[in-house]
Amino acid sequence: MASAAVFPGQGWGAGDRGQAEDESYAIPVVDEQLGAVEAEAEEDPALRGVRMIRMGVSVADDVDTKPPREESVMFPESTHSFLFTEPLCSVPFLFGVGIASMSIMCLALALINNLTKGEIPTNVDTSVRIAQYLSILIALLMEEEIPTGLYLLRRISKPYLKSKCPDVSYAKFVSSSVLRISMGYLFLVNVIVVLVQADTVIEIFYDVLALQFLQKLDDIGFAISKIDVLGKRMHRATMTPYFRVNFEKQKESFGHKWRVKVFLKSTYFINFAGFLAAMIVVSVRQTTGCYQCEDITVQFGDVVWPDAIVQWPEYSTSYPPGLTEEAVLSYSYFNGRYAKDPGNTENGYYTENGRPVYVEMNKSDRTPFDETAPNYNPYHHGGSTDPIKPAEIKYCGGRWILSHEFMRKSMKEKPQESECNWLARSPPTDGFDLLDVAGQRWELWIGKITESEVGIRCNECYDESDCNMSGQCHDGRCRCDTSEGVEYLGTHCEVKLEDSCRSIIGERYNDTWRAGSPSGIFTSAVEDTMRGPEVFSLYSRPVFTYTEGLPESEEPGDGNSFSLIYSGNRWFMITLDQAQLNEASEFWGFMTTNYHAFWARAYSPGVTSLVSEPTAKDTPVGVDFFHVEGFDNFNQYGPFGLLVPAQLHNMTGRGLFRCNTKACSFCQNGLTADENLVIPNDESVSKSAAGYTCEFFVGYAAGMEEGSFICDEVKTAEQYCCPT
Numbered sequence: 001m002a003s004a005a006v007f008p009g010q011g012w013g014a015g016d017r018g019q020a021e022d023e024s025y026a027i028p029v030v031d032e033q034l035g036a037v038e039a040e041a042e043e044d045p046a047l048r049g050v051r052m053i054r055m056g057v058s059v060a061d062d063v064d065t066k067p068p069r070e071e072s073v074m075f076p077e078s079t080h081s082f083l084f085t086e087p088l089c090s091v092p093f094l095f096g097v098g099i100a101s102m103s104i105m106c107l108a109l110a111l112i113n114n115l116t117k118g119e120i121p122t123n124v125d126t127s128v129r130i131a132q133y134l135s136i137l138i139a140l141l142m143e144e145e146i147p148t149g150l151y152l153l154r155r156i157s158k159p160y161l162k163s164k165c166p167d168v169s170y171a172k173f174v175s176s177s178v179l180r181i182s183m184g185y186l187f188l189v190n191v192i193v194v195l196v197q198a199d200t201v202i203e204i205f206y207d208v209l210a211l212q213f214l215q216k217l218d219d220i221g222f223a224i225s226k227i228d229v230l231g232k233r234m235h236r237a238t239m240t241p242y243f244r245v246n247f248e249k250q251k252e253s254f255g256h257k258w259r260v261k262v263f264l265k266s267t268y269f270i271n272f273a274g275f276l277a278a279m280i281v282v283s284v285r286q287t288t289g290c291y292q293c294e295d296i297t298v299q300f301g302d303v304v305w306p307d308a309i310v311q312w313p314e315y316s317t318s319y320p321p322g323l324t325e326e327a328v329l330s331y332s333y334f335n336g337r338y339a340k341d342p343g344n345t346e347n348g349y350y351t352e353n354g355r356p357v358y359v360e361m362n363k364s365d366r367t368p369f370d371e372t373a374p375n376y377n378p379y380h381h382g383g384s385t386d387p388i389k390p391a392e393i394k395y396c397g398g399r400w401i402l403s404h405e406f407m408r409k410s411m412k413e414k415p416q417e418s419e420c421n422w423l424a425r426s427p428p429t430d431g432f433d434l435l436d437v438a439g440q441r442w443e444l445w446i447g448k449i450t451e452s453e454v455g456i457r458c459n460e461c462y463d464e465s466d467c468n469m470s471g472q473c474h475d476g477r478c479r480c481d482t483s484e485g486v487e488y489l490g491t492h493c494e495v496k497l498e499d500s501c502r503s504i505i506g507e508r509y510n511d512t513w514r515a516g517s518p519s520g521i522f523t524s525a526v527e528d529t530m531r532g533p534e535v536f537s538l539y540s541r542p543v544f545t546y547t548e549g550l551p552e553s554e555e556p557g558d559g560n561s562f563s564l565i566y567s568g569n570r571w572f573m574i575t576l577d578q579a580q581l582n583e584a585s586e587f588w589g590f591m592t593t594n595y596h597a598f599w600a601r602a603y604s605p606g607v608t609s610l611v612s613e614p615t616a617k618d619t620p621v622g623v624d625f626f627h628v629e630g631f632d633n634f635n636q637y638g639p640f641g642l643l644v645p646a647q648l649h650n651m652t653g654r655g656l657f658r659c660n661t662k663a664c665s666f667c668q669n670g671l672t673a674d675e676n677l678v679i680p681n682d683e684s685v686s687k688s689a690a691g692y693t694c695e696f697f698v699g700y701a702a703g704m705e706e707g708s709f710i711c712d713e714v715k716t717a718e719q720y721c722c723p724t
Contacts, residue, residue, distance in 0.1 A: 072246035073155045076148060077238070079221040080180055084172035085242045092237035095230075099221045100179060106214045107186045114193045121199040123286045123354045123432035131201040132283075135208055136275045139191045140268065142212050145184035149177040150264055156247050164245050187215045192275055196282045286432075289356045293435060294476075295339035296358060297491050298393070299455035300331035300402075300424065302569050302614040305446040306639040309408040317384040318377060324411060328639055331424065331444060331452075332568025333598040334391050334402065336539060337366040337459065337491060341392070353395050355432050360390035363538045364593045366491065373594075374586040378578040379607070385587060388594050396420035398428050400437055409445055424454065459491045467493045490540040495618045497535060497542050503660035504544060504621055507648055507702055511549030512660065513564060515542035515619075538595050541566035544620060562609075564620050567597035571620050573610035574602055603628075603640065610656075611640050622655035648699035658702075664711035666701030667694075667722035679717045686713040694721035 075081045082096035124132075158170040194207040225234040285291060308329035312319040319325075338358035362369050373385040391404045401422035408421075424444045426437040438456035443449045460476045461467055467478035471493035480493035489495040503514045516535055536543045546562035556562050561579040564571050578584035591600065601607065610625045617623055626643035637643070646656050671694050679697075681690035689697070697717055704711045 072248045073151070074246060075243055076152075077219070077222050077226070077243060079218040079225075080176050081222075081243070082237060083176040083179070084168055085240060086237055090237075091231075091233045092225075095221065095225075095234065096218075099218050100183070103183060103214055103217045104186065107183070107190055107211070110211065110214075111186070111190050111193060114190070114197060118193070118197040120196050120282060120291050121286070121432065122289075122291045124199050125430070127201055128199060128204070129283060131204045132195045132198065132279060133276075135191070135195055135204050136272070136279060139188065139208060140272055140275070142208075143184050143187055143215070145180040145187070145215065146267065146271070147264070149180035149184070150267060152177050152180075154264065155249075160247065164247060165242060168242070183215060187211055188271060188275070192278050195279060287354065289340060292340065292356045292433065293458035293460060295337055295361075295459045296434065297335075297337055297457045297459055299335050300444070300568075301452045301454070303331045303444050303446065303450060303452045304639040305329040305331070305444075307447065309411060310406050311408050312386075312406060316386055317375075318386045324408070327598070327601070328603055329598060330568060330570070330603075330639075332570070333596065333602075334360065335568040336363050337361040338393055339368075355395040355434075358393040358434065360392070362388070362593055363595050363597075364536075367593075369594050369596075370590065374590050376584065376587050378584045378587060379601075385590065386599075388596050388599050391423075393434065396422070397425075398430065400426040400429070400434055426454075457492075461492070470494075470496070487535060489535065489537050489542065495537075495540050495542075497618065498659075500661055501619055501621055501659040502542075504619065504657040505660050505663075505702075506549070506657055507699055508646065508656070509550050509554070510702065512547045513544040513620075513657070514547050515544045536592070539566045539568055539597075541571075541618065564610075565595075565597075565602065567602050569614045569616065571610075571612035571615070571623060571625070572597075572602050572608050573625070575607055575609065577607075610646055611643060620655075620657045621659055623657070624652045624654070625656040649696065662706045664701040664704035664706050664708070664714060666697055666711075666714055667718055669722065671695075671698065672722045673720060677720060679720055684716065684719065686716040688713050689717045692717075697721060 075085065079092075079096040079099040082092040083100070086093040086096070153174065156173070161168055161170050161173060190211050191208055194211070195204060198204045198207070222238060224230060226238040228235040306328055307326040309324060310327055311324045312322065314321040316323070338360055341357040341359045359368070361367060369388040369390055371387055373387045375384045377385045389405055391402060393400060393402050395401075396403075397420040399420075399422075401420055402424040403421050404423060405421075407423055422445070424442050426442050427440055429437055431437070435456060435458060437454075439453060441451045442454045444452055461473040461478050462476075463473055464471070467473055467480070468488075470488040471478040471480040473479075478491065478493050480488035480490070482488070485499045487497045489497060497515065502516060503512060505512055543566075544564040546556070556575060559578050559581040561576040563574055563576055565574055566572075576588070579588055597603070603611070608628055611628050612620065612626070613624045615623045625646040626640075627646050628640060629642040629644060644650070645652050647654055673694055675693065675695035675698075677694050679685055679690050679692055679694070681687070692700075694717070697714055701711065701714050704714065
């Protein structure tokens with residue numbers, strides 16, 4: 001006679017807690033012989049027919065033609081479930097609130113930190129790009145809070161919940177499910193932010209796993225509670241019959257069932273589509289250079305290549321085509337603004353190796369050099385002029401490099417022999433952002449490799465502090481202020497020109513130089529072609545033009561002018577040949593907006609009279625200058641030849657020019673004593689004045705301002721130099 005096995009009923013409701021198991025189902029069990037046959041049938045499918053014959057069932061009857069039913073659903077074993085299975089203010093309920101709060105807080109902090117501190121990299125390697133797209137699928141597969149919450153809401157209706165668990169609040173159940181869904185989307189938002197900001201593969205996987213851990217705190221908290229780690233009350237909360245209640249599939253109309261299924265599946269598709277769209281947008285913007293700085297300012301420092309090699313192109317009209325010659329190159333000549341090369345593309349920018357190419361801009365208004373040039377050049381006996389070919393900064397051979405099409409490292413080098421024809425190159429880097437190597441020591445070629453720090457700064461601004469509080473930030477660009485008494489110049493308004501220093505005076509001859517419009521430098525035809533601010537500037541420094549005061553022997557020739565021009569890190573006194581003649585107006589109109597210290601040969605015999613010390617000062621005031629002699633003996637004298645101090649008495653450290661303010665009136669009517677008279681050290685003379693000659697004080701006082709303490713000290717020597 002068959003025996004019977006008794007199993008407890010599976011319909012535990014909230015009212016069943018603590019009651020005896022008085023309901024059961026009787027399950028018939030076959031005799032031992034049939035049981036043995038069934039056991040063998042599990043191992044040998046051929047015995048399956050024998051078992052069915054013994055049971056009186058045909059093979060055809062064994063085929064189940066009905067569609068499989070959906071599995072029953074149970075409450076998830078999660079601390080989120082405590083929010084509706086446990087009473088308010090109970091320890092398990094509060095524990096569930098704490099776990100949920102901690103997860104949300106950690107995910108929110110991670111998101112805030114990434115949004116405020118993180119940045120989208122300018123571009124990434126192919127391996128990182130592949131990992132980003134793979135991680136989208138991984139994240140969607142790992143994320144289970146959204147589908148779990150939606151599935152619970154779909155399967156468990158309010159009446160059904162009340163029939164199974166009368167003591168459970170449906171509102172709390174819905175709130176718990178909504179919490180799950182919210183945490184799921186917070187996780188996904190964190191993931192997409194992590195993906196778009198990642199620049200290494202391992203970073204992606206580590207960060208995604210860390211976020212998943214934060215999302216799993218509810219499962220971990222339930223698991224350790226279930227093994228009685230957190231106390232009896234927590235353990236009992238995990239063992240309540242609520243977690244053994246099966247919610248079977250309920251009958252519903254075909255239309256409602258279809259709509260629910262479509263909604264659940266479309267949720268996954270929408271999440272995937274959103275992820276993919278965001279990632280594609282970022283990828284496209286990265287590959288087109290949208291996250292790269294649009295333009296930069298570069299400072300190469302005071303490195304000089306005395307015998308730089310230039311090979312003029314076959315199309316040159318200023319020099320014999322293909323001519324190779326040597327010239328003095330100060331790398332500071334290439335200082336200034338560089339902008340991304342748009343190339344021939346309609347959208348985006350020209351790139352090499354996924355990185356932009358930055359092209360040198362002109363030194364006047366920082367726009368591209370003109371592509372055409374006049375057919376007249378006063379320095380070439382009326383010959384034609386070549387357009388300025390700009391330098392480029394690009395990525396080549398695992399480094400960022402400065403290169404120029406006309407420059408060579410040696411007479412033997414040919415362009416086709418060197419893929420990376422570099423003049424300067426950064427340390428090795430696989431980064432996509434030029435700013436990553438800013439401020440580092442680059443290798444510069446001066447006939448051999450030398451090193452120097454290269455400064456690189458993005459020209460974009462975000463507030464007035466980026467404009468040195470001397471301009472307004474509009475659309476990412478600084479608009480420099482021009483207020484009463486002062487004007488600011490430069491890409492970041494870093495150069496200050498005060499009205500009191502628009503006119504400067506040389507101490508040797510009291511010669512006057514003035515900054516401002518090019519009036520008096522060039523003809524009116526040249527002035528009409530001027531672009532940029534009212535103050536004529538080059539390399540972000542005002543150009544000072546000679547007006548009067550030099551001895552007749554030092555005056556410029558007829559039709560010529562003298563100018564003090566900044567050329568990257570030195571001031572040059574340059575002769576502007578035929579600047580005031582109409583026949584040269586087209587040439588000088590071109591040069592005012594296309595000046596380049598190297599290609600214009602700012603330092604060359606017959607053109608350069610004075611060279612300053614290296615300086616970053618805003619004006620020539622207080623800067624030492626030197627007469628240039630010995631052009632042809634650089635090996636003995638250095639790259640700029642023999643430099644003789646231009647200051648009075650060959651002094652250095654005091655500067656050649658001063659602002660044209662009222663000078664100290666020492667012996668206004670001239671010396672009446674011997675100019676070589678040495679001032680004695682007595683009580684009536686300031687100690688700082690004793691020991692110097694009267695001639696010295698005449699020049700020294702000219703550099704002091706009337707009424708200053710030093711002027712008063714100097715005037716104590718008047719009793720000896722110009723006694724009344």
